[in-house]
Amino acid sequence: MSTSANSVAITPMSNRERLFHTLLFEAVALLILILILTLAAVLITGEAPLKMGLMAVILSLIAMLWNLVFNKVFDACFGHDRINRSLKLRIGHGLAFEAGMIVFSFPVIMLILNLSFWQVLLMDIGFVTFFLVYAIVFNWGYDIVRHKRLHQGGFSSAEI
Template structure:
């Protein structure tokens, strides 16, 4: 993917992720809709920012061809990314939604699991739609 397409891919992903997060928060929180929308937007911006920063740091430590990274390195990468992200989002969600850290932790776990499933589906669909437009 070229840069323009990566930006488009990420933008579309984040729009859907925000909507999915708002819907999820509607089921688990009695907070005002403005709060849910704000939390979803900030989590999205934080995810994009953290993704960029984290991958820069990770790639400085784990040099070499990315294609040669084994399963263990990939599990480490994903685990450290999520842990680092939770360190920001749990306190933020607890404060913004006026809830406990435990509740915020479980809200974040719920969001993470839903977005994980969404990411798999989104990328699968995107790749197929992309073939239709790019190969034609």
């Protein structure tokens, strides 16, 4: 445990908390995707809702694995002081995460929907835009709530 410039103890996320964070992130994202984006994608692509829902679940599983690996490495490189991260660093975090998701998601989308690279690229721009904004807002909100709970005695990182 270290301290930041404002002398508040910095508690790194435990592996258990990272898993909780990842599951919460994906559960909220899936709810949004299924309720809003999957319907829009069905209307735009004409694909069956079940196929689009299946794709959303598969992409969510890929995202959970990538999230666990990426955030562990990101925290190791940029420190565990998540509450004091600048907007610039948060945007960089979101862009780097989404770049990795593009690499992992393209083949899956192309295979499931039988689309060309260019069709998937156009479709993925919408998903990447959504997830970039969502990731920044979700993680910033999570960091604020986590910081308040940790420093007001609400829970410890190991309890999650």
